[in-house]
Amino acid sequence: MSNIVDTIRTEKLRTDLPVFSIGDTIRCRMNITEGGKTRIQNYEGVVIARQGSANEASITVRKISNGVAVERVLPIESPNLAGIELVRRGRIRRSKLYYLRELTGKKARIREKQFGRK
Amino acid sequence: MNGMIGRKLGMTRLFDEDGRHVPVTVIEAGPCVVTQVKTAGGADKYDAVQLGFGPLKPKNAPRPQKGHFEKAGTGPLRIVGEFTLDEGDAYVRGDRVDVSLFTGVARVDVTGVTRGFGFQGRIKRWNQGRGPASHGSKNVRMSGSTGMHTKPGRSLKNTSMAGQLGNKQETKKNLSVVRVDQERNLLLVKGSVPGSKNGIVYIRVSR
Numbered sequence: 001m002s003n004i005v006d007t008i009r010t011e012k013l014r015t016d017l018p019v020f021s022i023g024d025t026i027r028c029r030m031n032i033t034e035g036g037k038t039r040i041q042n043y044e045g046v047v048i049a050r051q052g053s054a055n056e057a058s059i060t061v062r063k064i065s066n067g068v069a070v071e072r073v074l075p076i077e078s079p080n081l082a083g084i085e086l087v088r089r090g091r092i093r094r095s096k097l098y099y100l101r102e103l104t105g106k107k108a109r110i111r112e113k114q115f116g117r118k
Numbered sequence: 119m120n121g122m123i124g125r126k127l128g129m130t131r132l133f134d135e136d137g138r139h140v141p142v143t144v145i146e147a148g149p150c151v152v153t154q155v156k157t158a159g160g161a162d163k164y165d166a167v168q169l170g171f172g173p174l175k176p177k178n179a180p181r182p183q184k185g186h187f188e189k190a191g192t193g194p195l196r197i198v199g200e201f202t203l204d205e206g207d208a209y210v211r212g213d214r215v216d217v218s219l220f221t222g223v224a225r226v227d228v229t230g231v232t233r234g235f236g237f238q239g240r241i242k243r244w245n246q247g248r249g250p251a252s253h254g255s256k257n258v259r260m261s262g263s264t265g266m267h268t269k270p271g272r273s274l275k276n277t278s279m280a281g282q283l284g285n286k287q288e289t290k291k292n293l294s295v296v297r298v299d300q301e302r303n304l305l306l307v308k309g310s311v312p313g314s315k316n317g318i319v320y321i322r323v324s325r
Contacts, residue, residue: 004302005128005144031137056131080137 009054014077022047023090023097023110028061028074029082040082043072046090046110048097062100064108069101089113121201121322122150122215123171124305126230128315132296132306140308142296145228147220147305147321152213153190153198165203169215170195172318197318217303220295225324226305227291230313234285244278288312292324 020026027044045063048071052058058075074081090110100108124147132140150169156162170187172195179187179194187194191212203209220226240246240261249257261280265273290311297306311319 004146004304005130008144008304008306009130075133075139077133078137078139079133079135 006054009056013055017076017084018086020047020084020086021089022050022095023092023113024086025088025090025110026061027085027087029084030074031080031082044087045070045072046097046100048100049095062097119167119201119203119207119209119215119219121226121320122148122217122219123169123197123199124148124319124321125172126311126313126315126317126319127304129310140296141310142306142308143228143293143311145305145307145311145319145321146303147217148303149214149216151190151192151195152209152211152215153187153192153195155209155211156200166200167203167209168198168200170198172196199320201322216300217298217305218300220298220305220321220323221300223295223323225292225294226307227289227322227324228293228307228311228319229287229289229322230311230317230319232284232286232288232312233314235283237281238283239280240278243280243283246278 023046025044025046027042030041030043031038032041043061043063045061047059048062049060050057051060051073055077056075057077058073060071060073062069062071064070076084089112091113092110097110100110124145127144127146129141129143132142134140148171150171152167153170154168156164156166156168158165170190170192174194174196176184176194184194189211209215235242239259241248241259246261248259249255249262251258264277264279290309293311294308295305296308297304299306305321313319
């Protein structure tokens with residue numbers, strides 16, 4: 001890719017988001033526009049994948065909502081994503097957690113990352 | 119003037135103020151040099167300007183072209199193209215045209231040579247279906263019937279068949295101008311444009 005396109009892709013990246021990685025549980029603050037009014041809705045779930053880079057990056061966030069699994073793909077540079085809060089760090093061994101889709105209940109848990117341990 | 123010459127750099131995406139995702143193509147538009155002015159009153163019998171774009175090493179330029187570009191006060195250029203004039207335009211040979219030409223313009227047409235795919239079958243070229251793969255079938259990717267019977271007794275013209283795909287000039291019309299970046303000579307239009315990266319494109323203001 002040409003350098004100029006790369007510059008355009010990286011020149012207005014947001015810096016307000018916390019550092020998070022795959023397997024973390026995050027709370028996304030989404031701007032929802034309803035009837036001309038904008039409010040913030042929280043969406044909390046596990047980051048199971050991250051695609052793309054720079055202004056084209058997006059994350060897939062999975063949650064179980066009233067017994068129904070929901071996955072949302074969120075472009076992280078989108079202005080509709082007002083913010084992200086880190087809730088819990090997960091200890092995982094791969095970069096795409098698609099295996100969680102096959103698992104339910106206790107098996108679908110992710111162990112919390114313990115710092116200062118080997 | 120109704121347009122100029124540019125180079126397609128690639129695609130990315132932006133978000134508009136409502137948070138909607140906008141796919142954009144980045145085009146390096148100009149700067150172009152007016153290499154010749156044609157007038158209806160002169161030898162050419164019509165009004166137009168010839169623009170040049172993209173530097174060319176002097177050793178690679180044919181000698182007659184060198185002289186032509188010297189008259190415009192520029193080194194040899196790779197691409198030239200002709201553009202029509204608007205009412206009241208007064209260009210002189212040697213003038214520079216930059217991307218500010220598109221400031222305030224809502225929509226443009228972009229002409230380029232599409233990526234070449236060579237000789238391709240009807241499935242890729244015309245998006246036709248394929249035959250059954252099993253049960254003794256032998257027409258997996260073959261073309262089926264190309265016409266009727268005794269009447270008319272021939273295949274009609276423009277029947278979709280295998281052949282050259284791509285490497286053909288195409289114009290994409292009415293692309294929205296998303297941004298004009300005068301500092302870097304960039305024009306960002308919504309959607310895709312014909313051609314490969316670094317391909318030459320002709321950008322014209324939509325009628």
